[in-house]
Amino acid sequence: xxxxxxxxxxxxxxxxxxxxxxxxxxxxxxxxxxxxxxxxxxxxxxxxxxxxxxxxxxxxxxxxxxxxxxxxxxxxxxxxxxxxxxxxxxxxxxxxxxxxxxxxxxxxxxxxxxxxxxxxxxxxxxxxxxxxxxxxxxxxxxxxxxxxxxxxxxxxxxxxxxxxxxxxxxxxxxxxxxxxxxxxxxxxxxxxxxxxxxxxxxxxxxxxxxxxxxxxxxxxxxxxxxxxxxxxxxxxxxxxxxxxxxxxxxxxxxxxxxxxxxxxxxxxxxxxxxxxxxxxxxxxxxxxxxxxxxxxxxxxxxxxxxxx
Amino acid sequence: xxxxxxxxxxxxxxxxxxxxxxxxxxxxxxxxxxxxxxxxxxxxxxxxxxxxxxxxxxxxxxxxxxxxxxxxxxxxxxxxxxxxxxxxxxxxxxxxxxxxxxxxxxxxxxxxxxxxxxxxxxxxxxxxxxxxxxxxxxxxxxxxxxxxxxxxxxxxxxxxxxxxxxxxxxxxxxxxxxxxxxxxxxxxxxxxxxxxxxxxxxxxxxxxxxxxxxxxxxxxxxxxxxxxxxxxxxxxxxxxxxxxxxxxxxxxxxxxxxxxxxxxxxxxxxxxxxxxxxxxxxxxxxxxxxxxxxxxxxxxxxxxxxxx
Numbered sequence: 001x002x003x004x005x006x007x008x009x010x011x012x013x014x015x016x017x018x019x020x021x022x023x024x025x026x027x028x029x030x031x032x033x034x035x036x037x038x039x040x041x042x043x044x045x046x047x048x049x050x051x052x053x054x055x056x057x058x059x060x061x062x063x064x065x066x067x068x069x070x071x072x073x074x075x076x077x078x079x080x081x082x083x084x085x086x087x088x089x090x091x092x093x094x095x096x097x098x099x100x101x102x103x104x105x106x107x108x109x110x111x112x113x114x115x116x117x118x119x120x121x122x123x124x125x126x127x128x129x130x131x132x133x134x135x136x137x138x139x140x141x142x143x144x145x146x147x148x149x150x151x152x153x154x155x156x157x158x159x160x161x162x163x164x165x166x167x168x169x170x171x172x173x174x175x176x177x178x179x180x181x182x183x184x185x186x187x188x189x190x191x192x193x194x195x196x197x198x199x200x201x202x203x204x205x206x207x208x209x210x211x212x213x214x215x216x217x218x219x220x221x222x223x224x225x226x227x228x229x230x231x232x233x234x235x236x237x238x239x240x241x242x243x244x245x246x247x248x249x250x251x252x253x254x255x256x257x258x259x260x261x262x263x264x265x266x267x268x269x270x271x272x273x274x275x276x277x278x279x280x281x282x283x284x285x286x287x288x289x290x291x292x293x294x295x296x297x298x299x300x301x302x303x304x305x306x307x308x
Numbered sequence: 309x310x311x312x313x314x315x316x317x318x319x320x321x322x323x324x325x326x327x328x329x330x331x332x333x334x335x336x337x338x339x340x341x342x343x344x345x346x347x348x349x350x351x352x353x354x355x356x357x358x359x360x361x362x363x364x365x366x367x368x369x370x371x372x373x374x375x376x377x378x379x380x381x382x383x384x385x386x387x388x389x390x391x392x393x394x395x396x397x398x399x400x401x402x403x404x405x406x407x408x409x410x411x412x413x414x415x416x417x418x419x420x421x422x423x424x425x426x427x428x429x430x431x432x433x434x435x436x437x438x439x440x441x442x443x444x445x446x447x448x449x450x451x452x453x454x455x456x457x458x459x460x461x462x463x464x465x466x467x468x469x470x471x472x473x474x475x476x477x478x479x480x481x482x483x484x485x486x487x488x489x490x491x492x493x494x495x496x497x498x499x500x501x502x503x504x505x506x507x508x509x510x511x512x513x514x515x516x517x518x519x520x521x522x523x524x525x526x527x528x529x530x531x532x533x534x535x536x537x538x539x540x541x542x543x544x545x546x547x548x549x550x551x552x553x554x555x556x557x558x559x560x561x562x563x564x565x566x567x568x569x570x571x572x573x574x575x576x577x578x579x580x581x582x583x584x585x586x587x588x589x590x591x592x593x594x595x596x597x598x599x600x601x602x603x604x605x606x607x608x609x610x611x612x613x614x615x616x
Binding site: 040089188200209210218221260261265287289290292300301304307 | 346396405493494495496497514517518520526527528529531534535536537538555559565566568569572573594598599600602606607608610611612613615616
């Protein structure tokens with residue numbers, strides 16, 4: 001079994017949806033990615049930074065699941081990254097109410113020795129120079145490097161972003177990000193432009209409308225599972241990425257056919273995350289439930305093809 | 309091979325998109341439905357009404373394709389239904405600029421003798437009482453009755469709509485319509501409510517995000533084909549319905565597995581319609597192209613399932 005190294009934020013979220021609201025709960029890209037990946041493989045490590053206000057009970061959630069925390073630095077004079085947001089009735093829309101970058105502004109990632117040979121590297125949404133610093137610390141080139149980013153880095157760190165795109169295998173972003181990165185409105189055209197920027201593989205996430213996997217001239221589509229109740233979409237995209245990477249690492253393969261299974265697995269795990277606030281549902285989902293839900297994805301998408 | 313009877317509007321559309329605009333061109337639900345169905349089976353008939361301004365050249369488009377026009381009545385003192393609309397850059401949004409109901413306000417459908425035993429009946433979007441008048445003229449209960457409707461009839465003809473829902477097998481509507489009909493925001497909950505209103509099968513169209521087929525507790529999803537250029541979405545939903553019904557009629561079957569193939573076929577044909585203005589691309593698409601595109605749908609959705 002391969003190791004996965006996850007780099008990203010470990011943070012506080014405070015979430016308001018039409019169905020209720022939370023206090024400060026566990027959030028952050030690395031949290032969702034690692035919790036999702038851990039459902040599939042054992043050897044997951046996080047590189048991140050937290051402040052002096054981060055509770056041990058939250059760290060315990062990871063260590064209880066044997067997620068390696070030796071790469072999480074605690075800055076004693078800083079507070080932890082904090083985001084507060086409110087979702088609309090249409091859960092595809094949300095307003096950010098508060099962003100306090102705090103410790104994350106001082107993040108100098110240090111990869112623990114035991115993860116310097118990780119075969120799968122997931123670079124969660126961070127400044128591209130920080131993401132690059134992680135690649136530079138790896139002892140050998142991972143089998144697969146995946147990267148998430150956001151519009152903010154396109155606005156503020158374009159050159160660094162362009163540079164790291166040449167170093168990675170797959171970029172996992174949403175529609176809006178793909179459009180800004182490519183300057184193309186059509187998602188299919190956007191994908192072609194982005195593939196020329198470096199990554200051979202590209203996943204465009206469309207939230208409740210699923211995700212598209214692009215490779216060469218091929219496209220594969222993973223729908224989101226239609227759910228009776230979507231409670232809180234926070235972390236769905238990161239859960240997707242974690243499920244995707246965890247699945248590939250479990251198989252130790254990175255071919256296109258394995259990636260198809262992996263995007264379905266990512267969508268599978270994301271369908272749990274949205275059922276409750278924050279990481280709650282993801283923390284507690286069992287492999288047997290994930291297997292049952294895979295059957296639903298198969299029913300949803302597979303059919304006995306009859307010739308026209 | 310079975311016969312399909314299509315009831316709906318045969319009309320003029322005038323379309324403005326970010327890419328150009330048309331004059332008055334051929335439009336109407338029955339036009340798209342019948343042209344799509346005819347790609348798959350020969351025996352298609354239309355019941356509709358036109359005015360004194362409807363050009364023979366447009367009727368010729370149907371008769372050239374052996375679509376039976378004996379059920380189209382021409383009202384000599386009326387003009388043909390006319391709709392003009394403008395699409396936004398986000399082609400999912402459009403504004404209606406003009407609607408002139410004209411001849412359609414006086415539509416009293418008369419089913420030609422040779423189609424009174426049609427096994428497949430597609431009731432395009434019309435006043436539900438008009439749709440009902442067609443069912444009443446059938447000599448025997450068709451094997452499958454499908455119905456499209458819209459929010460306007462929910463607002464103005466609720467009782468008639470509720471009545472006809474008990475007479476049909478499948479309703480084909482979009483998300484917004486499903487929400488209004490069911491008074492449920494969640495599409496999965498909406499589907500359950502609507503299935504209790506009569507139709508055993510339900511298709512919810514989501515435009516560029518595909519379509520969901522519901523039956524009992526099962527859901528099947530047909531994605532839209534990701535396209536480099538979507539030029540004009542007008543008629544995509546009716547093309548989908550026509551391709552769906554044509555495919556079922558060709559096979560003469562109405563089981564759930566056949567319906568899965570049929571929704572993929574509907575999405576297939578719709579992916580052509582949106583490539584040019586109005587019916588132009590649909591008119592000229594060849595069966596060989598449709599077969600080629602089916603392969604793309606298979607690549608897009610089917611995968612070698614590996615156990616988790």
